[in-house]
Amino acid sequence: MSDLAPLKIELCAPRGFCAGVDRAIQIVELALERFGPPVYVRHEIVHNKFVVDSLRAKGAVFVEELSEVPDTDAPVVFSAHGVAKAVPAEAASRNMFYLDATCPLVSKVHKEAQLHFKRGREVILIGHAGHPEVVGTMGQLPEGAITLVETVEDVANLKPENPDNLAWVSQTTLSVDDTRAIVAALSDRFPAIASPHKDDICYATTNRQEAVKAVAPNVDAMIVVGAPNSSNSQRLREVAERAGCPRAVLLQRAGEIDWSAFEGIRSLGITAGASAPETLVEEIIAAFAEHYEVTVETVRTADETIAFNLPRELRTAAAE
Ligand code: SF4
Numbered sequence: 001m002s003d004l005a006p007l008k009i010e011l012c013a014p015r016g017f018c019a020g021v022d023r024a025i026q027i028v029e030l031a032l033e034r035f036g037p038p039v040y041v042r043h044e045i046v047h048n049k050f051v052v053d054s055l056r057a058k059g060a061v062f063v064e065e066l067s068e069v070p071d072t073d074a075p076v077v078f079s080a081h082g083v084a085k086a087v088p089a090e091a092a093s094r095n096m097f098y099l100d101a102t103c104p105l106v107s108k109v110h111k112e113a114q115l116h117f118k119r120g121r122e123v124i125l126i127g128h129a130g131h132p133e134v135v136g137t138m139g140q141l142p143e144g145a146i147t148l149v150e151t152v153e154d155v156a157n158l159k160p161e162n163p164d165n166l167a168w169v170s171q172t173t174l175s176v177d178d179t180r181a182i183v184a185a186l187s188d189r190f191p192a193i194a195s196p197h198k199d200d201i202c203y204a205t206t207n208r209q210e211a212v213k214a215v216a217p218n219v220d221a222m223i224v225v226g227a228p229n230s231s232n233s234q235r236l237r238e239v240a241e242r243a244g245c246p247r248a249v250l251l252q253r254a255g256e257i258d259w260s261a262f263e264g265i266r267s268l269g270i271t272a273g274a275s276a277p278e279t280l281v282e283e284i285i286a287a288f289a290e291h292y293e294v295t296v297e298t299v300r301t302a303d304e305t306i307a308f309n310l311p312r313e314l315r316t317a318a319a320e
Helices: 019-035 049-058 086-093 104-118 132-138 152-156 176-189 203-218 231-242 278-291 312-319
Strands: 006-013 039-042 060-063 075-078 097-100 122-126 146-149 166-170 221-225 248-251 267-272 293-300
Touching (some): 006 278, 019 312, 086 097, 132 146, 203 231, 221 278, 267 278
């Protein structure tokens, strides 16, 4: 008999990699295979240090701006978060060979914003200032055409030129509940505002939040595996807290576990943000197994089968 205390781990499912992240990583890997290193990547391809470091080890070179890329024939990949229109324009003007790893669900929001603009509407974007996806979406239209709102208070302070001719779009990785409140405030103030069919929060964000809601109220603590700059991971931690979990923490690796914070727990929920690989979840479970007698149970709230096509330039490489 082990003298370790028992610990029941409830693993949220779905968790971890989404179809957009999977595709973005594949794009860099296939570009490395097909064209050889270096492959330049503008911004972290996805917000996860482990993923970025593994690709760097294979020959990817990460930069924040195209100005850091020398004149080269090597491929330049744009990250899953999407980029402002000025970025491919700059790449084209420098005759760069670029591959766009923007998630198709982010591109869909770009198209919605462009369509509203074409119809003469002022566009309200619900999102977090400074996040690369927000910078990319705002950069689809001329400066001033999109107004960012982050909170219900921001909605109260909006001063649109024509309140009867507005539309809203959103970042894909927001809290479903917070966004609902902001949308309600928008519709209250501007009943004529044009909306997406549902919202722009992607299936992966929605499903991961639902799984956390199912687990969080039943466990003594919850770990979200993900990076501090990952929006969807941060939201998962908040969702766990709001769903009644007394201790919800965001961790990148097992080495960051503060064991004193988990003393005396008998149950633990684990999930992972859309950019966190499963191997990091396994690493954390293994670390707990050294301190507790663990049993692991999966709590599944949705099945995911979605997959996205690769860019044309890489499709044959994938088939080989
Ligand atoms: S979190 Fe959603 S929008 Fe972002 S890459 Fe994944 S599927 Fe695409």
